[in-house]
Amino acid sequence: MPSNVEIKAKVSDPARFAEKAAELSQSEGTIIRQHDTFFNCSQGRLKLRDFMNESGQLIFYERPDTDGPKLSRYSISPTSDPPSLRAVLSDALGVKGEVRKERRLFLIGQTRVHLDTVEGLGNYMELEVVHLDFFCFVCFFLKVAEDLMEKLSVSKESLVTGAYMDLLLQGHKET
Template sequence: MARNVEIKARIDDFSALYAKIALLADGVPELIDQDDTFFVCPHGRLKLRKLGPDSGELIFYKRADRAGPKTSFYSLSETQDPDGLRETLTLAYGSAGRVIKQRTLFMVGQTRLHLDRVKHLGDYLEFEVVLEDHETEEQGIAIAEDLLERLDIQRQELVDQAYVDLLRKQQHPR
């Protein structure tokens, strides 16, 4: 399975962070509308990402829920029928939640930097340091830590949960 090191942080000033990232980025950002449906999955997470009426990705991943850099193992399969696949998977496994967001994707070297505007949740920065087969988790963490420092992201801003969990917690506080 492919691997990356991920970090997520809550942000207060989308425009200011956009400007900082734009100075580091390898090129112009890509704007992507994403509609993610999560399914009940006992051994990790399974989500269907709808990118358009005839474009989507089924993504299985495993990662720890903790703040700071963490390794994620994932597998991705493309689909040309995201609505039909969503219906089938919901019937088979049950829905575990839905996350709708607008993502601004920047590339900085081997790192995908996402500025996410998450419906009903707010603005977040998420980045994924994509690891090559020969690279260690420690190398990815070093890259992630460097980016945290360069973007002046404070530890207290880091988030330890997936968007779907944050939304669920917001809807059903304990």
């Protein structure tokens, strides 16, 4: 199963964060609209990501609910009919909840930097250090993530645990 190292944090100044990410990536970033539907499952998380353009991905992932850098293992299957797949999975498993967001994606080296505006929650950032496989050293990727946190002025106090779905279920509100 592929893996990556992830970090998620609250962003208090999205314009400043975007400015720093654009400078580091030498790009204005790519805007991606996403509607994620989370389904009940016995382990990990299962979500259907609808890109709102007749394409999507079914994603299963496992990662610890801790703040700071964490190893995430995932499997992804593309779909060209997210609404139909959502209906089948909803009937079979039940819906845990939904997350709607606009994501601005920046690529910095092997890291995907996301500036997310999450409906009902506000502004967050995610770092995903990708291309992590069995032969790579996790410590190296943790260091890459921590260095980017520093360059993007992400404080340890702003780190969050869990997924956006968890924050919504826990009653977190947009600030």
